[in-house]
Amino acid sequence: MASEPVARAVAEEVARWGGMRQTGVSLRYMTEFGARPTERNLLLSAQFLHKELPIRIARRALDLDSLPFGLSHKPAVLKVRDWYLDSFRDIRYFPEVSNQDDELAFTQMIKMIRVRHTNVVPTMALGVQQLKKDLGGTKAFPSGINEIHQFLDRFYMSRIGIRMLIGQHVALHDPDPEPGVIGLINTRLSPMLVARLASEDARAICMREYGSAPDVNIYGHPDFTFPYVTIHLHLMMFELVKNSLRAVQERFMNSDKHAPPVRIIVADGAEDVTIKISDEGGGIPRSGLPRIFTYLYSTAEHPPDLDGHNGVTMAGYGYGLPISRLYARYFGGDLQIISMEGYGTDAYLHLSRLGDSEEPLP
């Protein structure tokens, strides 16, 4: 337990750092910089993170302290806030990084921070769910929904950025990367391959939940590649295919008709790589569309066990779409959902090919 003056000193530091300017980087910059992970470059990267991470983390800690409807005081939210404060302290009080030994110790420390923050999303979801329960569902606070939604969008976007920066720095230490791989970035990523692997993962979950799973057909040029972060694309594709499988499965479960396959089309444009995920799962009513990107709505009957013991399920907190859209936007892309009620849904995932849009920094 920190003593009063220490706690006050930390609070002052957080306020000071939270007011400083954040510095964004682009996919292109990370690729070019990481192409030569020399000792000197790793040192420069660590020095940059030593300054940049506390700024980003402090902002989030301040944000977590000023949420509406008493959300800031929910035990789950306080827990998340403490993780941010601990990480702020760990980085701020880490001495200057001036040689290779410091750099390695710094890398270990930020790796540990990444682990500490693993469960931020479900823990925040728990806090929001507690609030929702207190207020008797989402109808009671329509204006607040917007405010909380915007906060969570900022918060999760920032988290994507922090984890990308840490993950990239840590991954640049890999002594034997695969050809074309620079940290977390695969300069020759095959969207067809990622689509296939993500579909297999989503089908496995569907199988486990329903005992069967619709087919997924993928169309596009098998040799086409572009630079992107494999784990980001995998995550987005997995979420979108999972939604489609669920919709199709639910619609055709008790029918004699064969479930129509989910179709994935990969298009390579000059500006964007666009991936369309089409299903015949019956679509989403137009009146429900504004809600699908919010963090406070899901049609899943039983949200997952809040301790996370359930593992991945077909439908959970209702975070799949909003979080996937943040990942797409993080590198300058976007996600759109077009529905034909009574027929099916098309998800358009746009990924910027140029890679020079800078991180959005809420």
Ligand SMILES: Nc1ncnc2c1ncn2[C@@H]1O[C@H](COP(=O)(O)OP(=O)(O)OP(=O)(O)O)[C@@H](O)[C@H]1O
């Ligand atoms: N392809 C689709 N067809 C029909 N409804 C869909 C489709 N994709 C999404 N939806 C609707 O949008 C809601 C929100 O989707 P989202 O992926 O954000 O959350 P979820 O699937 O409920 O939970 P999670 O993704 O966190 O496990 C879903 O609950 C579902 O009602």
